[in-house]
Amino acid sequence: MSTSTRMKNLGLPALVVLVLLIVFGAVFLFELLSFTPDGAGGGVVTADSYRAELVALPDVTDIGHGEALFESYGCAACHDSAASTGVAPSMTGISERAGERRPPLPADAYLYESVVHPADYLVESYSNVMPQNFRDRMTDQELADVIAYLQTR
Ligand code: HEC
Numbered sequence: 001m002s003t004s005t006r007m008k009n010l011g012l013p014a015l016v017v018l019v020l021l022i023v024f025g026a027v028f029l030f031e032l033l034s035f036t037p038d039g040a041g042g043g044v045v046t047a048d049s050y051r052a053e054l055v056a057l058p059d060v061t062d063i064g065h066g067e068a069l070f071e072s073y074g075c076a077a078c079h080d081s082a083a084s085t086g087v088a089p090s091m092t093g094i095s096e097r098a099g100e101r102r103p104p105l106p107a108d109a110y111l112y113e114s115v116v117h118p119a120d121y122l123v124e125s126y127s128n129v130m131p132q133n134f135r136d137r138m139t140d141q142e143l144a145d146v147i148a149y150l151q152t153r
Contacts, residue, residue, distance in 0.1 A: 043120075045102060045104070045105050045109075045113075046104060047104040047105070047106060047109075049105060049109055049113070050105075050109040050112045050113055050116075051109065053112060053116075054108055054109060054112055056140070057140050057141075057143060057144040057147075058140055058141050058144045061141075061144045061145050061147075061148035062145050062148075063145070063148050063149050063152055065142075065145045065149075066145035066146045066147070066148050066149025066150070067149050069138075069142050069145060069146050069149075070146060070149060070150075073134065073137070073138070073146075074131075075146070078129075078130070079091045086126075087129070088126065088129075088130070089123050089126060091150065091153045092153060093153070094111075094150055094153050095107065095150065095151045095152060095153055098110045098111050098114075098150070098151075101121070101123070102121050107151065108147060108151070111147045111150050111151070112143075112147060115134050115135070115143065115146065115147070116134065116135045116143075117132075118130035118131075118132060118134075119132060
């Protein structure tokens, strides 16, 4: 076999390898550029994060209404009924945990972020499956009532 035939025989496999390298390289680059570590979406928070948003919500809240909304918005389906299946964290004791979940965020700010920007911080071992659009669907009063209700659980 002459040298030139050997080169020609190498042509197709070499091309296949080259194409594969380009495809894998492109996929790798895409993944690298679009990577956001879980929980880092919202970046760094301070004790005052969401303070302005919370101050803008109504002061007078109705905990009973908050509880009814927790049912009607489907929160309870994930957080109460299905919580034991590992779909979502149980809300039992959330009033005590909320202030410790994401230091230095205080409880009300953590609850606000959890409902309005669920993807910014994921509770460990849970996935980002909570609907992202509650802020658009809830009135200010409804949001305030739900946050007030959670602080009783
Ligand atoms: C489809 C299921 C689902 C629905 C519906 C849902 N959530 Fe969640 N929620 C989750 C999951 C999963 C997490 C944990 C991952 C994360 O932090 O986003 C979570 C996290 C939370 C947390 C933080 C809990 C903790 O232990 O730190 C709060 C508070 C919360 N949700 C409130 C609500 C409220 C209020 C509603 C309704 C307005 C709601 N969720 C609707 C799935 C759901």
